[in-house]
Amino acid sequence: MRRISRISVIAALAALVLFILHVANPASRAQNASFHNAPPSAKTTKNPYEGQQPDAAKSVYQSRCAACHGPNGEGVAPQGTQLVGGVGTLASENPIRTVGSYWPYATSVWDYIHRAMPQNQPGSLSADETYAVTAFLLNRNKIIEANEVMDKESLPKVRMPNRDGFIPDARPDVGKNGPPAEGSKNQKPPAR
Numbered sequence: 001m002r003r004i005s006r007i008s009v010i011a012a013l014a015a016l017v018l019f020i021l022h023v024a025n026p027a028s029r030a031q032n033a034s035f036h037n038a039p040p041s042a043k044t045t046k047n048p049y050e051g052q053q054p055d056a057a058k059s060v061y062q063s064r065c066a067a068c069h070g071p072n073g074e075g076v077a078p079q080g081t082q083l084v085g086g087v088g089t090l091a092s093e094n095p096i097r098t099v100g101s102y103w104p105y106a107t108s109v110w111d112y113i114h115r116a117m118p119q120n121q122p123g124s125l126s127a128d129e130t131y132a133v134t135a136f137l138l139n140r141n142k143i144i145e146a147n148e149v150m151d152k153e154s155l156p157k158v159r160m161p162n163r164d165g166f167i168p169d170a171r172p173d174v175g176k177n178g179p180p181a182e183g184s185k186n187q188k189p190p191a192r
């Protein structure tokens, strides 16, 4: 009797070890497809936020930006510049500098708007409002689709039309790492 119970305890422990090994081994989980599957309800439940940003974008833009930049970013003289169009005009006689034609990175547009706009209330937009109006401007510039949502994952992936339009400045650096100007007070004595 005693012996049997000892054997069954050993068997139970062995089964436990095997079970733990099985659970801990990703390969054995991968073979069981249903292990990874989301519950069936996940396939029918819609993203509750789907499609909301474009609407938010329109209303934030119209209430906070349109008075100066026009309802579609066409600009309102003299209070606000044009923000849409102008691609390919920068090297022409009438360069039109806009979000679409000039800015090399969508994240810089976000940062600029977040810090500096609306010009009469800089810094007043929340991060989400800034994503929304940035998405609005990218869409009006035909860079993203109207239903594309911009957030910290998607915005850095946007490729701006003028991404390769900037060239390194070949002139020597004049910052504090550059050589001091002739006769400058900061000029170090020549090394001996």
Ligand code: HEC
Residues within 6 Å of the ligand: 061, 064, 065, 066, 067, 068, 069, 079, 080, 081, 083, 097, 098, 099, 102, 109, 112, 113, 117, 118, 119, 120, 125, 133, 134
């Ligand atoms: C009170 C008027 C006013 C309002 C409101 C306003 N802006 Fe501006 N915005 C300006 C002016 C003026 C400039 C040009 C500033 C400069 O060049 O120094 C500008 C510049 C910009 C630029 C840079 C354009 C470029 O390519 O140089 C962007 C982008 C921009 N605004 C977006 C927005 C957004 C988005 C909003 C709404 C959240 C907004 N602005 C609200 C007046 C306004």
